[in-house]
Amino acid sequence: MSRVLVTGGRPHLVTTVAVLALLSPLTACSSASSAVEACMGKQAVSATSGELAGTYRGEGDAKGATITLKASDSKPGGTVTVHHWPTGSWHKSELGDTFDGSGTWDVAGGTGSGDQAQVRLSFTKPELFLHGDTLDSLSIAMDGKRTFVYQDDDPDVCPKFRLRTVTSRHT
Template sequence: MPPHSRRALGAVAALVLLAAPLTACGSDALERCVPAAADSATPGELIGSYEGAHEADGVRLTLSPDGAMRAEKWPTGDYHRATLGDTFNGSGTWEVERATGTDDRALLRLHFTKPTLFLKGDTLDKLTIGIDTSRTVLYEDFDPDVCPDFRLQRRKP
């Protein structure tokens, strides 16, 4: 192989390694930063305690078998930043929304009842569910080509 061909192959390989974290959370050859979005999930698969990472650092979420949930250091929306600060502790209920024709993935829907100041849309209340053989991750999936910054991983019992 001519030397310029080897250099070109080396450059392409280096670009692939550098771009992998930016595209689709990795590739099949590399571990994804989060599991792929699930098209279905059952409540039993999600029960447990979750800890945040990256933009969700310090955030905790507990999903109980009876449908109750508790959130700690949860981010607020623009309307409540002055009242509650950048984060708040809250509680309410949770459910799994099945994939539909317009949304091809299952979602975790949070319904905050405390604090009572919230109107719909004032905080993050829908998360994508990702499950693989070793982890369950809940994340905000703005762009499937970029690894999500707001993500919560279930703690092992």
């Protein structure tokens, strides 16, 4: 649609499409959480052990990996078991070899206004994987039907390393 705008006695052609094209990048910009929300659900600011307990299966770069979070009856968090879990430090661009292991987990809630909840993993078996030797902190996203744990490495795209619940304490 085009319109003729007359100002100062001279006609000017204003193309609505051109104006919309110029404005669309402004309206298409999204907050960091919308990329996560679009593919997984809302990033969790807090979560309980009971909400997170269950088995998660990998998608994307996490394909083949599983993690099982069992809640403790006496304290927050509980025990964790992983299969085909990646090695490598957070600063490496590619995931390393995988391992099967176990240990404990807990939930750290967001402390600031923009902070998100995290599942923190502590591996006791195999002993070789200490903090920094493997992925040991995962962000949480939830919607009404699904829960995801994921590596929050680029807030502008759907996380590549993500795991979705396949069974939970409540199903």
